[in-house]
Amino acid sequence: MHADSLEPWTHDHVFLGAQHAQNERRTWFVVALTVAMMIAEIGAGSVFGSMALLADGWHMATHAAALGIAGLAYLLARQYARHARFTFGTGKFGELAAFSSAIILLMIAIQIAYESVLRLIAPVPIAYGEAIAVASLGLCVNLVSAWLLRDSHDHHHGHAHGHAHDHDDDGDHDHNDQDDDHHHAHDGHHGHGHDNNLRSAYLHVLADAATSVLAITALVIGAFSGWRWTDPAVGLVGSVVIASWASGLVRDAGAVLLDASADDNLEGVIRARLESDGDRVTDLHLWQVGPGHRAAVISLVSDAPRQPAIYKEQLRDLENLSHVTVEVEHCPHPD
Structure with a gap:
């Protein structure tokens, strides 16, 4: 039988989300925004000798890397969507990226918890005004990013x-x-499918926003009361919240990767x-x-x-x- 005569019985295996292209653009825009903020904070911290700005800048670098993984997953899934090597398409690229990003979030949560415990044991001087300004600026950037990445259900046929x-x-x-x-x-x-890749990117900026809110609250209390322990105590609370979000993402993305009953x-x-x-x-x-x-x-x-x-x-x-x-x-x- 000639190959052309088989065309009515053949099909592709493109299983991308209906809003794949839109979510890819959103993610790369947030990556650019995060990288710009990171460069600005590291640069300003170096010029003005601010450890608070430097620390927050490098912290944002980890989120930029995780967001970059999400953007890369969208890119590769689109480029190889019709590649014969992928038996059931590239729809799971996003799940793999989400799983990886969730692991990074867990590592960030552990790091925050570790540093918070150290500061509870040995409190350090805090430049409250500068720290509040940095946290507020970071919160604004993260709120804009979270708005851009808000989860819109995939409507598809x-x-x-x-x-x-x-x-x-x-x-x-x-x-x-x-x-x-x-x-x-x-x-x-x-036909509404949650995009765990977009969710992972959203959780990264949401985690940053949540820690910024908690940090601002703790810093304001500490500035007026003199209680240095409020900042690391709130850090511990934030690490638990972030770890909980990341654990849920690991569970959901892992289930898809292992072909659990859908x-x-x-x-x-x-x-x-x-x-x-x-x-x-x-x-x-x-x-x-x-x-x-x-x-x-x-x-x-x-x-x-x-x-x-x-x-x-x-x-x-x-x-x-x-x-x-x-x-x-x-x-x-x-x-």
Whole structure:
């Protein structure tokens, strides 16, 4: 068979979020903003001999690096989206970046906790006016960055790609495939996929903003009361909050990377639609292949099996399903 004649039955595996390009632009803009702030603080700290400015500048460098990882993930996912080497596309590049960024956040939380404990044990003099000014400037930058990276759910239209294998008694194989089509979800399943890569970038700037707010509060209290311990005590609180956010991101991104079951509710809907008239689902694998994209491999047994395309047709309006494989086995009733 000529290769051109196979075109109606072939498809790509591009499982990027619907707002991938927009999120990529947002991330790189925030990277540029963070790097500019970092350079300004390190430069000013060097010129004016301010350790507070230098410390905050290098602290922002770690966030700039993590944000750069997020931006690079968007770039690579887009560039290699149609590369044949990636069997199910590059939709998980963002999850890998999110997992890496979460580890960096955990390291930052540990560093903040360590330095806070040292300062509780051996308090150091604090230039309150300068420190409050630096924290306030950093807070403004982080609030702008957080606004730019605010999570907007990915609205997308799923692609019902189906590779179906129908096995009958004689062992013949009937291969069926559907053309790509766009459909809308029902049964409460909407095509909204959280982008963990954008979430990781958002958490980095949010963590910085939260620590800035806590630092300003502690510094103001310390300036008027003379209690030096308030600054490191608040640092400990901030490290716990950041570690909690990072742990959640590690858990969520790690689950996607390990192909954990993507959606229990969607699994229930698939079973309910396919298990009728003697048809039974014997094996169902559902996992995330990109933000808002799910892949499913479904095995059924039936005493009166139908063509796989018929079963896939029953699922075509579930928008989250972007790639479906159906296998049917003939299991006759005993005499």
